[in-house]
Amino acid sequence: MSVNDFATRNMTSSQKAAEAAIARYEQTEDLIQAFAHLDKEQVRRIAQEQESNTGPLRGLVIGIKDLINTKDAPATYGSPIYRDNRPTQDAAIVQALMAAGAVPFGKTVTTEFALFSPPKTRNPWNLEHTPGGSSSGSAAAVAANVVPVALGTQTAGSVVRPATFCGIYGFKPSFGALPSSGLKTISPSLDTVGILGQGLDDVRRVFNALRSTPEVSQVLLQAPLRMSFLHTPWWDDIAEDLRDRLEAIVTHLKRDEGQFDVQLSDKDKLFGELTHAQQTIMGAEVLIHLGHERQHHLEQLSPALQTYLEKSAQIPTAELTQAQAVINQVKRQPELIFGEADLILSAAALGEAPTRDTTGDPVLCRAWTALGIPCINLPLGFGNHGLPLGLQVAARPGQDDLLLEAATRIAHRLGTLTIALPELRS
Numbered sequence: 222m223s224v225n226d227f228a229t230r231n232m233t234s235s236q237k238a239a240e241a242a243i244a245r246y247e248q249t250e251d252l253i254q255a256f257a258h259l260d261k262e263q264v265r266r267i268a269q270e271q272e273s274n275t276g277p278l279r280g281l282v283i284g285i286k287d288l289i290n291t292k293d294a295p296a297t298y299g300s301p302i303y304r305d306n307r308p309t310q311d312a313a314i315v316q317a318l319m320a321a322g323a324v325p326f327g328k329t330v331t332t333e334f335a336l337f338s339p340p341k342t343r344n345p346w347n348l349e350h351t352p353g354g355s356s357s358g359s360a361a362a363v364a365a366n367v368v369p370v371a372l373g374t375q376t377a378g379s380v381v382r383p384a385t386f387c388g389i390y391g392f393k394p395s396f397g398a399l400p401s402s403g404l405k406t407i408s409p410s411l412d413t414v415g416i417l418g419q420g421l422d423d424v425r426r427v428f429n430a431l432r433s434t435p436e437v438s439q440v441l442l443q444a445p446l447r448m449s450f451l452h453t454p455w456w457d458d459i460a461e462d463l464r465d466r467l468e469a470i471v472t473h474l475k476r477d478e479g480q481f482d483v484q485l486s487d488k489d490k491l492f493g494e495l496t497h498a499q500q501t502i503m504g505a506e507v508l509i510h511l512g513h514e515r516q517h518h519l520e521q522l523s524p525a526l527q528t529y530l531e532k533s534a535q536i537p538t539a540e541l542t543q544a545q546a547v548i549n550q551v552k553r554q555p556e557l558i559f560g561e562a563d564l565i566l567s568a569a570a571l572g573e574a575p576t577r578d579t580t581g582d583p584v585l586c587r588a589w590t591a592l593g594i595p596c597i598n599l600p601l602g603f604g605n606h607g608l609p610l611g612l613q614v615a616a617r618p619g620q621d622d623l624l625l626e627a628a629t630r631i632a633h634r635l636g637t638l639t640i641a642l643p644e645l646r647s
Contacts, residue, residue: 233279233280234272234280235268235269235271235272235274235279235280235282235322235324236265236268236269236272237280238268238280238281238282238324239264239265239267239268239282239324239326240265240268241282242264242282242326242367242368243261243264243265245365245366245367246259246327246367248645249345249365249366249367249645250367252343252345252348252365252645253342253343253344253345253348253352253361253362253365253645254330254341254342254343254358254361255284255329255330255342255352255357255358255359255361255362255365255367256284256327256328256329256330256358256362257287257295257297257299257327257328257329257330257331257358258287258294258295258297258327258328259326259327259328260293260294260327263293263294264282264324264325264326264327267319267324267325268282268324271319271322271323271324274321274322275322276320276321276322276323276430277321277322277426277429277430278318278321278322278323278426278427278430279321279322279323280322281322281323281324281369281370281423281426281427282323282324282326282368282369282370283318283323283324283325283326283368283370283371283372283427284326284327284328284329284358284359284362284363284367284368284370284371284372285315285325285326285327285328285329285371285372286328286329286331286356286358286359286371286372286373286374287299287328287329287330287331287358288331288334288335288355288374288404288405288407289312289314289315289328289372289374289403289404289414290308290310290311290312290315290403290404290405291308291311291312291315291325291328292307292308292309292310292311293311294327294328295307295328296308296328296405297328298331298333298334298335298405299330299331299332299333299334299335299338299340299355300333300334300514300521300522301521302514302518302521302522308403310403311403312400312402312403312404313400313401313402313403314372314399314400314401314403314414314431315403317400317430317431318372318430318431321430321431323427323430326367326368328358329356329357329358329359329361329362329371330342330357330358330361331354331355331356331357331358331374332354332355332357332379332580333522333523333526334405334407334507334511334514334526335354335355335356335374335376335379335405335407336354336355336407336507336526336529337354337355337525337526337529337579337580338523338525338526339351339354339577339578339579339580340354340357340358340580342357342358342361343361343577344361344364344386344387344574344577344608345361345364345365345387345643345645346364346387346388346574346607346608346609346643347574347606347607347608349576349577350386350573350574350575350576350577350608351386351574351575351576351577351579351580351581352364352383352386352387352574353379353382353383353384353385353386353387353570353574353580353581354379354382354383354580354581355373355374355376355379355383355580356371356373356374356375356379356380356383356391356415356417357383357580358371359371359372359373359383359417360373360383360384360386360387360389360391360417361383361387363387363389363417363418363419364387364388364389364642364643365642365643365645366419366642369418369419369420369423370416370417370418370419370423370424370427371416371417371418372414372415372416372417373391373414373415373416373417374404374412374413374414374415375393375411375412375413375415375586375590376407376408376411376412376413376503376590377411377499377500377503377583377586377587377590378570378583378584378585378586378587378590379415379583380392380393380413380415380416380417380598381393381415381569381570381586381596381597381598381611381613382569382570382580382581382583382586383417383580384417384569384598384600384611385569385570385598385600385609385610385611385613386570386573386574386581386608386609386611387574387609388600388603388608388609388611388640388641389417389418389419389598389600389640390417390418390419390420390421390424390597390598390599390600390628390640391415391416391417391597391598392415392416392417392418392424392428392595392596392597392598392625393413393415393586393589393590393595393596393597394413394414394415394416394428394432394595394621395434395593395594395595395618395619395620395621396411396413396593396594397413397433397434397593398428398432398433398434398595398621399413399414399415399416399428399431399432399433400414400431400433401413401414406510407506407507407510407511408502408503408506408507408510409506409510410502410506411499411502411503411506411590411591413590413593416428419640419642420638420639420640421625421628421629421632421638424597424625425625428621428625432621434619434621436622437622437623443563444479444480445477445478445479445480445481445482446480446481446482446563446564446627446630447482447561447562447563447564448474448481448482448483448484448562448563448564448565448566449483449484449485449486449488449559449560449562449564449565449566450467450471450483450484450485450486450565450566450567451486451488451489451492451565451566451567452485452486452489452567453489453492453493453567453568453585454489454490454492454493454496455571455584455585456489458571459568459571459572460571460572460573460604460605462572462604462605462610463568463571463572463573463604463610464568466601466602466604466610467566467568467612470566470601470612470635471483471566473634473635474631474634477634480630480634481631481634483566484560484562486560486562486565487560488557488558488560491551491557491558492558492588494547495547495548495551495558495587495588495591495592496584496587496588496591497544498543498544498545498547498548498591499544499548499587499588499590499591500587501536501540501541501544502541502544502545502548502591503587504529504532504533504536505533505536505541507529507530507533508530508533508534508536511526511530515527515530548591548592551592552592552593552618555592555594555617555618558588558592559617563616563617563620563623563627564614564615564616564623564624564627565614565615565616566612566613566614567585567612567613567615568585568611568612568613569585569586569598569599569611569612569613570582570585570611571584571585572604572610573603573604573605573606573608573609573610574608574609585613586613589613589615592618593618594615594616594617594618594620595615595616595619595620595621595624596613596614596615596616596624597613597614597624597625597628598611598612598613599611599612599613599614599628599631599632599635599637600637600640601635601637602637602641612631614627614628614631
């Protein structure tokens with residue numbers, strides 16, 4: 222089967238969808254190594270059971286990040302410490318998936334405790350490059366067309382960044398919009414469940430089926446959409462081809478004055494302050510929530526994680542207090558970063574995916590995670606080295622439905638509603 226054959230597979234039958242996913246997994250897994258665990262017979266059994274489920278996700282096969290507890294599969298959290306960990310019950314998000322008719326499909330690779338150490342997974346567009354992290358396997362499995370949708374988590378940039386590196390959609394909802402009980406807690410004020418998918422329709426479909434917040438069935442989008450374009454303090458670090466692409470997009474959107482009102486943001490300094498605050502809070506919380514592992518299993522932590530924890534232990538109390546104050550002020554007054562805009566456009570990453578000795582820099586995602594606001598990666602095509610580029614769109618607190626509707630309108634205008642998928646053969 223070609224990629225296009227898989228893309229048009231019949232999603233009304235759980236069993237047919239599961240068999241298509243298994244077939245594609247067998248074609249691609251040796252190359253991309255997206256999965257930490259897959260029991261094919263278990264998938265077939267669940268698919269058969271779900272065939273009679275008439276829920277909104279019937280016929281949808283969904284990858285589950287290995288940071289999420291599953292009773293029928295290991296939950297290793299990307300660490301040898303938890304190699305034999307078998308949870309006694311599914312996380313709330315997995316229970317919701319099953320109730321809605323979906324078929325959970327294996328455990329996708331996460332970086333070590335959803336942090337920064339590069340995993341085994343490879344970018345389907347170029348096997349020598351990273352798929353990003355920490356939702357590495359989820360992004361790679363979706364881009365390789367093993368599954369149309371996968372769950373990820375984001376504490377800094379772990380949904381949006383791998384989505385942009387793999388050329389797919391990556392949606393981080395508002396903090397708490399999706400149930401998070403049953404995850405390995407890393408940073409409780411930041412950890413957010415997200416959705417990676419090939420299409421905005423499926424992303425929205427999954428979000429609406431699983432969300433903890435009420436759905437806004439009729440989103441009244443202002444015409445034109447009020448948007449600001451944020452360079453961020455890292456504009457000079459962004460690859461030139463991506464800078465040029467972003468500038469061209471803003472110009473293109475401005476031409477449709479009836480639909481889009483785009484102004485240049487002057488909030489770069491505040492964005493930088495929020496980014497630094499997120500780093501401080503994340504470091505302090507990770508230190509606490511990996512305290513047991515650090516105390517009892519230090520030798521099984523990667524050198525990079527050991528160093529990160531050592532540095533986090535040196536964070537002054539005053540710095541943490543100031544970081545919390547900065548973030549809380551903008552949470553109370555979103556206009557401080559949004560101005561009069563409803564949406565903020567920016568780069569999703571600094572450029573194309575780097576090589577596999579890193580998972581890339583989440584610097585352009587941290588501020589939105591700190592604020593708990595919804596954001597999404599929109600694929601933009603490819604850079605000078607043939608790897609995907611992405612546009613990040615963020616919305617005000619709780620405006621998840623507006624963001625998804627606006628993202629659809631923007632992608633339609635840019636001609637990116639249908640994305641390219643790589644051909645892979647093992």
